[in-house]
Amino acid sequence: MSGVRVLVGTRKGAFVLSADGRRERWEVSGPHFAGWEIYHVKGSPADPGRLYASQYSGWSGQVIQRSDDGGQTWETVGNQFSYDGTPGTHQWYDGTPHPWEFERVWHLEPSLDDPDTVYAGVEDAGLFTSADGGQHWEELPGLRGHDTGASWQPGAGGMCLHTIILDPGRPGRMFAAISAAGAFRSDDSGQSWRPVNRGLQSEGIPDPDAEVGHCVHRLAMHPSRPDVLYMQKHWDVMRSDDAGESWHEVSGNLPTDFGFPIDVHAHEPDTIYVVPITSDAQHFPPEGKLRVYRSRTGGDEWEPLTSGLPQQHCYVNVLRDAMAVDSLDSCGVYFGTTGGQVYASPDAGDTWAPIVRDLPAVLSVEVQTLP
């Protein structure tokens, strides 16, 4: 029988949650790398045994781990992330120039077809790639070197490149998103980039046509329809129907359009999920009710999903990389909270149950669908 493997990164280690296709009974493995912050763990689409993990500590900085057996054993690989050439400066919070400094890897995106090729989105915002399974890393400098790069400013959480999406239908096309610079697209395998932020309206940016400076929290794409992109911005849920050339708002009847994650149903490209959060100052669900909102119309019309989720006294957050979907016949949806719960829905969000309740704060959730 097919199964799923949920890869959870937390403030104090990684956890691997496994179940068969019914997704009722779970085995929990971990903590792996106990005590370290695990920003992200993701498996290779080309080889489900191959996993990459971003491991970080304030004492000792960045470490990258690789597994070839689905997370049972791990090998420490390369952790040297050196910006290409003379890094230069970006803008600091006070508007002064600040040297580009590598801090950590936020997101690891394995290639769609080569287990040894993987991309890393880092803070300060840059894009790196490895072609040897993570042993050696090289920057793709065209992104950070874009004409606007020197004007990028960090968001409250740091200037992180947190989203990397590879277009399965158009080799060479990829998307990246940076807080707080915006969304970017490459059509030449990451060699050159341009901002794709037309239509975004951001409080605090007086120019409605500002090319960069937007606090994009997350992008999502359905692989069967790669020109349609969804975005959870700092405020506003947005949609593009032309691969980012233009965006329009689809927040519709959401109780608040602030939030972090956004994801797409595995089999229904118009079915999307967000977790509304009260505001930028109050990073918890409105009214203390943890509600996932689902749109079956590609946005604008949203319904709350509450069955099995706490509907009182709930003040957790769901971070940008902490939601994922599996591709079983009945699409499973998963998310983790800063309170340490990982919730699963085996029926596309209709009902939810916690897999685990008491992990450290969850930073990321990914899922692998296994044969």
Added chain:
Amino acid sequence: MIRVALPSHLRALARASGEVELDISGPVTQCTVLDALEARYPTLRGTIRGHGRGPRRAFIRFYACEQDLSHQDPHSPLPEPVTSGAEPYLIVAAMAGG
């Protein structure tokens, strides 16, 4: 033989238990001790100091013989009790983090 004590999170990363013992030919300095440590345990590269003999990471400290050596010249000789193996060279995770 030089004895090196690692903080627990680096012992786990290096898969080392207890103190690490290193043989160093030539001058015994903080720099050559770290060179030998990183050669024995490549997974520690970049976690104590920057790659390529880079600067000490901000929240890592070096002690020996009840002295804080963190700000001393990394190329200065280490105290005799360290070079003789009587005392360990301590790599310490500063009281920071969470």
